[in-house]
Amino acid sequence: MEIIKAHEMGFCFGVRRAVEMMEEAAEKLGGITSLGSTVHNRQVVERLREAGVDVVTSLEEIDGRPVAVTAHGVGPQVSSALEEIGVTVVDTTCPIVTRSQQWARHLAREGFAVIVFGDPDHKEVRGVLGWAEGKGIAVPDEELLHTLPEDLPSRVAVLSQTTHTEARFASFVRRLFETRMDHISELRVINTLCNATTSQQAAAQELARRVDLMIVIGGHDSANTRHLAEVCEEEGVETHHIESASEIEPGWVAGHERVGVTAGASTPDFAVDEVVERLRELERQLSASGRSK
């Protein structure tokens, strides 16, 4: 069985930068708290905790220690609340997310309704909506475009959650225009997709075409990992989304000649190595029992 790793996968520069900034701050300041998990990966969160980065889930839990804003960013309301509390803030917002936030504010001030193609409960999207100064609406799926209010301003701007695929964003925009053409006088589309994500998705897609099984590693809550798995499934290949090597079931690999491995932007290298090792171990077991091809 051949195991092939995607040529681009794992920690993106935004997550790597956030993790390093938090580790440095924890060491320098004698421990910090992170407002929410830095990454959707329990192993990374545990390693950070050992390095002095505790996680709090709400502003009420802040205990005076410096607070890190995660790579997903926050809305201006949260920044103001942190200022009022008076804690030191370590802002690790990914620069690509900051760009989305700036666009949201700029377009809202220009009088556009700001539609964000994304999950309204996702941290990044909540933050971006905060910057849209009350003029932002998140729509998670093109099938839900009919839920947009009838009295939407006629000048409409569209941004995307950074981790969506190019194809889904393009389809969303097309559908928006088709369904609201009679209402829209001006449509501005800002490509706020993240290059790191799109190139990982392209690499996963290319690999999915060459293998007969894909393993996608990343937190079950991680949007970009879910999208990577979707990209692979769309190629018609058997795909399993796992968080760690322990979730691999022995039956998955039997009868497969080529297994592809990719990982979401919040997946550390050691988690990928563990998965590859587990696949090799299963292959050895299958060979020993004579069930391997």
Ligand code: SF4
């Ligand atoms: S996926 Fe892209 S936008 Fe998100 S943290 Fe990584 S580099 Fe930044």
